[in-house]
Amino acid sequence: MGAGVVGASVALALRRDGHRVTLIDREGPCAGASFGNAGAIVNGSCTPTAMPGIVTDALRMLGRRHSPLSIRPAYLHKAVPWLVRFALESRRSRVIENARNLHALTDRAVGSWRQLTHRSGLGDLIHEGGWLTVYESEHSFEKSQDERDLMDANNVPYEVLFAADIQDLEGNLAPIFERGVFRKNSLLISNPFRLIQGMVDMLLNRGGEFRRFDVQSIDCCDGKIKIRAASESLVADKIVIATGAWSKSLAAQVGNNIPLETERGYHLMLPARNSGLLSRPVYSAESSFVLTPMESGLRLAGLDEFAGVEAAPDYRRIRRLLPEAKRLLPGIEGSEESVWMGCRPSLPDSLPVIGFAAQSRNILYAFGHQHLGMTLGPATGLIIADLVAGRNPGIDLAPYRPDRF
Numbered sequence: 001m002g003a004g005v006v007g008a009s010v011a012l013a014l015r016r017d018g019h020r021v022t023l024i025d026r027e028g029p030c031a032g033a034s035f036g037n038a039g040a041i042v043n044g045s046c047t048p049t050a051m052p053g054i055v056t057d058a059l060r061m062l063g064r065r066h067s068p069l070s071i072r073p074a075y076l077h078k079a080v081p082w083l084v085r086f087a088l089e090s091r092r093s094r095v096i097e098n099a100r101n102l103h104a105l106t107d108r109a110v111g112s113w114r115q116l117t118h119r120s121g122l123g124d125l126i127h128e129g130g131w132l133t134v135y136e137s138e139h140s141f142e143k144s145q146d147e148r149d150l151m152d153a154n155n156v157p158y159e160v161l162f163a164a165d166i167q168d169l170e171g172n173l174a175p176i177f178e179r180g181v182f183r184k185n186s187l188l189i190s191n192p193f194r195l196i197q198g199m200v201d202m203l204l205n206r207g208g209e210f211r212r213f214d215v216q217s218i219d220c221c222d223g224k225i226k227i228r229a230a231s232e233s234l235v236a237d238k239i240v241i242a243t244g245a246w247s248k249s250l251a252a253q254v255g256n257n258i259p260l261e262t263e264r265g266y267h268l269m270l271p272a273r274n275s276g277l278l279s280r281p282v283y284s285a286e287s288s289f290v291l292t293p294m295e296s297g298l299r300l301a302g303l304d305e306f307a308g309v310e311a312a313p314d315y316r317r318i319r320r321l322l323p324e325a326k327r328l329l330p331g332i333e334g335s336e337e338s339v340w341m342g343c344r345p346s347l348p349d350s351l352p353v354i355g356f357a358a359q360s361r362n363i364l365y366a367f368g369h370q371h372l373g374m375t376l377g378p379a380t381g382l383i384i385a386d387l388v389a390g391r392n393p394g395i396d397l398a399p400y401r402p403d404r405f
């Protein structure tokens with residue numbers, strides 16, 4: 001259930017094992033967060049969102065006029081329980097553990113994407129080039145030392161760059177960056193929508209099905225699972241809930257109260273002639289957004305908004321970042337071509353939920369991949385296929401248990 005990167009990956013992995021698979025989504029494929037992200041496959045990423053000092057940083061950010069973080073006042077009371085848990089996850093002992101458990105998954109990212117796209121032609125949408133974080137001041141670089149400590153602790157390779165190295169890598173960036181951190185073995189998806197659409201086509205070519213179906217209720221009866229939409233129902237032996245930020249209420253129906261929140265993010269597309277300005281996604285540490293060269297143009301992506309899944313987007317927020325993007329990358333030409341908002345599915349510990357529902361082992365969960373769903377989709381698909389087959393997934397799944405909170 002859910003045809004984003006996670007659901008499509010799960011469907012392909014299950015089909016590969018010979019199961020009869022129907023992928024369902026209430027809209028078409030790739031209608032959620034998987035559509036408009038920054039496209040980075042950040043291999044080995046081990047930085048949870050809740051880092052030491054995040055509470056002070058967040059309070060400071062909320063006080064800024066054009067903050068990358070926002071909480072809609074009308075939503076505050078709903079977000080508070082999640083935010084409290086999130087704050088508790090920023091304690092150093094929790095951060096070290098969350099980083100280790102995040103890394104155990106992200107370490108499989110590139111390998112699982114290679115396996116998924118092998119001999120499919122879809123590999124053409126995935127590019128080498130790495131992930132570059134840039135810092136305008138020594139101070140902000142030093143402030144991010146915790147991130148490098150976590151990478152060191154988890155043996156994640158990276159290079160520290162100086163101004164001249166940054167210019168060598170990305171000569172069109174303004175010469176304002178003093179330091180950079182380069183993760184060479186990360187990859188870029190140049191068109192996430194085409195990639196996921198291609199994955200769904202691959203599923204169909206391999207004998208799977210796709211159906212539009214808006215799941216409203218789930219029942220377990222006589223060893224089968226019945227899912228209902230407004231005017232139809234489907235019966236399956238097993239289901240996998242991979243409906244991203246919309247998974248909370250479905251999981252609640254089958255016995256799990258999961259603290260899933262959405263961290264909403266935005267993008268703004270600039271004309272295709274700007275794509276050549278960069279060779280890889282570049283994340284500005286001070287401005288907290290990514291500039292990604294995509295097939296269809298340069299994508300400015302970021303922001304973190306707490307407003308729930310229902311509230312209308314506020315595109316003024318991403319539009320305000322355009323002058324800042326032009327300051328960092330002065331060659332940007334032309335104006336906005338489109339804007340988009342998507343719902344990142346997030347848990348307070350930055351780890352997804354992967355495992356069985358409380359009510360039945362015929363219901364599995366694969367959601368909550370927060371800022372790293374594009375990185376983790378195929379790795380999650382393989383783990384779910386192992387669980388369904390009763391194979392050992394080769395990873396301790398306790399940290400991702402649905403009942404860990």
Ligand SMILES: Cc1cc2nc3c(=O)[nH]c(=O)nc-3n(C[C@H](O)[C@H](O)[C@H](O)COP(=O)(O)OP(=O)(O)OC[C@H]3O[C@@H](n4cnc5c(N)ncnc54)[C@H](O)[C@@H]3O)c2cc1C
Nearest residue numbers: 002004006026032033034037038040215244265373374375
């Ligand atoms: C601005 C931004 C930048 C990002 N950049 C990156 C990045 O560079 N790298 C990275 O790894 N990750 C990134 N992410 C995160 C990534 O996009 C998400 O983690 C990922 O897309 C989540 O995938 P998903 O399949 O779980 O959910 P989604 O893609 O949201 O898919 C869920 C699907 O479920 C369907 N659905 C929901 N409810 C129902 C229902 N009741 N019945 C049927 N179908 C239903 C929806 O229609 C949707 O298609 C970014 C996110 C944002 C917002």
